[in-house]
Amino acid sequence: MKPGIFLLETAKYSLGSIRQNKLRSVLSVLGITIGIYCIIAVYALVHSMEININRQFTKFGTDVVFVQKWPWDQWGSNYPWWKFLGRPVSSPTEAQFIEDKMVGKMAEKVAYIFSNDEKIQANATILSGTTVQCISENFAEIQDIRVETGRLFTAQEINSGEPVAVIGSTIARELFSGRAIGQKIRIGSRICSVIGVIELEGSSIINNSKDDQVFIPLTLGLNMYSYRDNEDAQILIKAAKGVTLDDLTVEVDLLLRQYRKIKPGKESNFAVNRMTMITSAVSELFSQIQKIGVVIGGFAMLVGCFGVANIMFVSVKERTKEIGIQKALGAPSIFIQLQFLLEAVWLCILGGLIGMLLVWLTFIGLNAVLKTMMDGGVTLILSPSDTYLGLWVSAAVGVLAGFIPATRAARLNPVEAMRAK
Secondary structure, three states: OOHHHHHHHHHHHHHHHHHHOHHHHHHHHHHHHHHHHHHHHHHHHHHHHHHHHHHHHHOOOOOEEEEEOOOOOOOOOOOOHHHHHOOOOOOHHHHHHHHHHHEOOOEEEEEEEEEEEEEEEEOOEEEEEEEEEEEOOOHHHHOOOOEEEEOOOOHHHHHHOOOEEEEOHHHHHHHOOOOOOOOEEEEOOEEEEEEEEEOOOOOOOOOOOHHHEEEEEHHHHHHHOOHHHOOOOEEEEEEOOOOOHHHHHHHHHHHHHHHOOOOOOOOOOOEEEEHHHHHHHHHHHHHHHHHHHHHHHHHHHHHHHHHHHHHHHHHHHHOHHHHHHHHHOOOOHHHHHHHHHHHHHHHHHHHHHHHHHHHHHHHHHHHHHHHHHHOOOOOOOOOHHHHHHHHHHHHHHHHHHHHHHHHHHHOOOHHHHHHOO
16 A cells, blocks of 8 residues: 555544544543643743733834943843942933934934923823923934824924923823814923824833823923933934944944043943843743743643543553454554554644634733723734644644554454454
């Protein structure tokens, strides 16, 4: 018999056995379904959270370096915060110095930002603890701020400190029942005109959504607050085309050391950060969480594996006479072995498919809840890689659970098997 026909006949026979023993098949599938559901749900949930968090961070720019007092690559229980606490914060004059030296060479644009938590008021509505972002001219281009209605600041408004503001969608909805453009808001003690409303982003896991923020020109912000009171004041430098972040980092480090008159051999009192520092740490963290989750889910899978193996042993015992007849008629041992092995694999794959279907339905329900709670800022995803993992695990468990029963069936003596009751 040709190998293709042999495998096809073996597959048909194993599927026929599954259809003939529906109750037994259902019981076998149930354990695998629970196991795959546990593993893939944990795996896909962790994977989704990693994607969502990294997506939030990469919004800040993958071709941008951020100069501030706190480094981003030393987080952990041993983070030496006392070492960085006394560092000076980045200043607008430093940003201007870097812009004069680098734009048109290694940098495309340079911007500056600092923030302050403030009380915002319009009419009788008061919002406390709102983040007010004081931004320079190029910030909106580096961070890609998109307005839904109205416009962004002009260079004249930023440089002269005009009392104007661009507000997030949530702020606009809470302060104004209708059109926000042209309305007046009180930011602390200053009255500002709303000239733009930012597109809805949805809530953010890392609390960086622009929906709840107010943006004002840097010069206006400097007249209202002191940038030295903001620990996260930053200079943003966007790399020019063809310039790597490594080269840009070295150049920024040299220029700022020159500006701050730091002697050779002494440690810099500033940090030049990039988003990959955070996204790499996030990916490493979630990789560890994922491994723990898979181990926990693996116990559920192990129970399902034993369940399938036990039922396959019962199946071999019940069909001993049938096996003896097949062997007496000339069926090779490999046919018997593959027959039971494929039966176990089909059962496990079927259980895996049902388990992944349940994960998908669970994610649909959770996404509906998250959309209501977070305006679509977080989405759970059952990715193709998660699906492939589920199928491979199911098939592997089928082979593991069916190998010993299938081998025992293949080794039966045909004469003794036909005599079995």
